[in-house]
Amino acid sequence: MTCEEALKKLYDVIDKEASEMDLIEVQEHLENCEHCMSRYQFEAMLKTFVTDKASVKADTHRLKANIMDNIKQESFSNRVRNNPFRFGAVAVSAVAALIICIVAAFTVAEFYRHKTYTYQFEKTHMNATVNSIAAEQAVNYLENDLHLAMDENRSPFQMAGMTYSNVLDRKYLHVHFSQGDSHISLFVGDATEFSLPDFEEAILGEITYYKHVCAECQVIYWVTGSAVGIAVSEDKSLDLTSMFPLLRAM
Amino acid sequence: MSGPIRKLVSLMSSRQSEKVKKAEFEKEAMVHIDSLYRTALRMTKNEGDAQDLVQEAFLKAYRFWDKFEKGSNCRAWLFKIMTNIFINNYRAKAWTPQTVDLEDVDDDFLFGQLSALGPSDNPEQHFFNKVFDDDVKAAVEELPEDFRLVVVLSFLEGFSYQEIADIVGLNIGTVKSRLHRGRKLLQKSLWEYAVKNGFVKEAAK
Numbered sequence: 251m252t253c254e255e256a257l258k259k260l261y262d263v264i265d266k267e268a269s270e271m272d273l274i275e276v277q278e279h280l281e282n283c284e285h286c287m288s289r290y291q292f293e294a295m296l297k298t299f300v301t302d303k304a305s306v307k308a309d310t311h312r313l314k315a316n317i318m319d320n321i322k323q324e325s326f327s328n329r330v331r332n333n334p335f336r337f338g339a340v341a342v343s344a345v346a347a348l349i350i351c352i353v354a355a356f357t358v359a360e361f362y363r364h365k366t367y368t369y370q371f372e373k374t375h376m377n378a379t380v381n382s383i384a385a386e387q388a389v390n391y392l393e394n395d396l397h398l399a400m401d402e403n404r405s406p407f408q409m410a411g412m413t414y415s416n417v418l419d420r421k422y423l424h425v426h427f428s429q430g431d432s433h434i435s436l437f438v439g440d441a442t443e444f445s446l447p448d449f450e451e452a453i454l455g456e457i458t459y460y461k462h463v464c465a466e467c468q469v470i471y472w473v474t475g476s477a478v479g480i481a482v483s484e485d486k487s488l489d490l491t492s493m494f495p496l497l498r499a500m
Numbered sequence: 501m502s503g504p505i506r507k508l509v510s511l512m513s514s515r516q517s518e519k520v521k522k523a524e525f526e527k528e529a530m531v532h533i534d535s536l537y538r539t540a541l542r543m544t545k546n547e548g549d550a551q552d553l554v555q556e557a558f559l560k561a562y563r564f565w566d567k568f569e570k571g572s573n574c575r576a577w578l579f580k581i582m583t584n585i586f587i588n589n590y591r592a593k594a595w596t597p598q599t600v601d602l603e604d605v606d607d608d609f610l611f612g613q614l615s616a617l618g619p620s621d622n623p624e625q626h627f628f629n630k631v632f633d634d635d636v637k638a639a640v641e642e643l644p645e646d647f648r649l650v651v652v653l654s655f656l657e658g659f660s661y662q663e664i665a666d667i668v669g670l671n672i673g674t675v676k677s678r679l680h681r682g683r684k685l686l687q688k689s690l691w692e693y694a695v696k697n698g699f700v701k702e703a704a705k
Contacts (some may be wrong), residue, residue, distance in 0.1 A: 257607070257608075260607070261676075261679070261680065261683070264680075265654060265660075265661070266660075267660065267661055288611075289608060289611055291612070292610075292611050292614070292624055295624060295628070296549065296610065296687070296690075297655060299631075299636070300636055300639075300640065300686065300690075301655045301656060303631075303633045303636035303637065304542060304636050304637050304640045304655065304656060306541060306637075306651075307534075308534070308537055308538065308541065309535050310533045310534050313537065313551055313554060313555070314530055314533050316555065317530070317554075317555050317558045317559070318522075318526065318530070318534075318681055320555065320559060321525070321558075321559065321562050322521065322522070337628050363512060373643055383565055
């Protein structure tokens, strides 16, 4: 290989684009040619020099946080925008707080969007019962620690079953109340782990109670301290709110 | 009993899938933010524009995250998005036809200049010491945009010629020739900075 040929491959070699054959030939040449060797070394140094000096180590933590915030907002507002129930929700918002309406609107949409989704939850858990000691502990926990207990004076419902369940990787306590054909399912979880429909986005940490009624069921959920409770019933004639002492005050 | 619970669970699962997407995006894409910002800085030449550019690129990437082929090169994909935005939006602001006179600059311009100073121990090291960090940044930023883009992608980001061709949307030959010309301009510019900082005078001693 001549000097001319070797120098022709200069940038290919430095940029690590040269073929293995070329590389071997160039290396052979460089071992015997001081001039080309120093040229190669200089160009390699120059590249490293520019690369090092022109790269800045900037702090991008803030920028990253901003971007993730924007992504959150965008995906949230997209859902509201794409929501067929938006106009209905806006009308209601004349009375209700705007934010609650947004939650309501996309919750309704979500309820219908996944009609085909089935979950084997009931199959697995509805027949499970916990033993009486665990049940008593759980009731105490509900009553004293979480203030989530159902008000016995106002509610003819009996506890029909209780179990700890994992749904979507989140652990919560599921209590099943029934009276005749009416049922209430109460889910209790840790608010920090148990994230409901974008609680942190929609509710902004201010609102701790939300009621939703759709064609087929009613749902209330609320947060007390670090606990979140959800009560679901398909019986729409029930006044779910009044059955929980804490919620009556709200 | 089946109706309400199934709906509640499905509602939770849809929230969940949005969260999974966010988490996945953060893990796969957001980790390249330093790299994108570094290039954006050299391209836009100021922090404000660079931040806007990076932000815009990531938001667009998130919107098209479903289109990203999992397992392929995420960093190159992000750079392609960012480069597109840069070419379409930022360059348009002050685009002027770029003519560059490289007649008098040879490949070995800088090497030749240093060799011409005569034998001394390690003139390269003296030279590099006389070019300050800010000079190097300025030399890169002074490159005409077409050259700057490929130089930054190659030097700073270490992309291969083929990757750069894909990112910028050029054929590989054009990438190589722009990189080559960019190098010449860089050499010339770095030499001028070194001279301005007193390099030749010291070397002559």
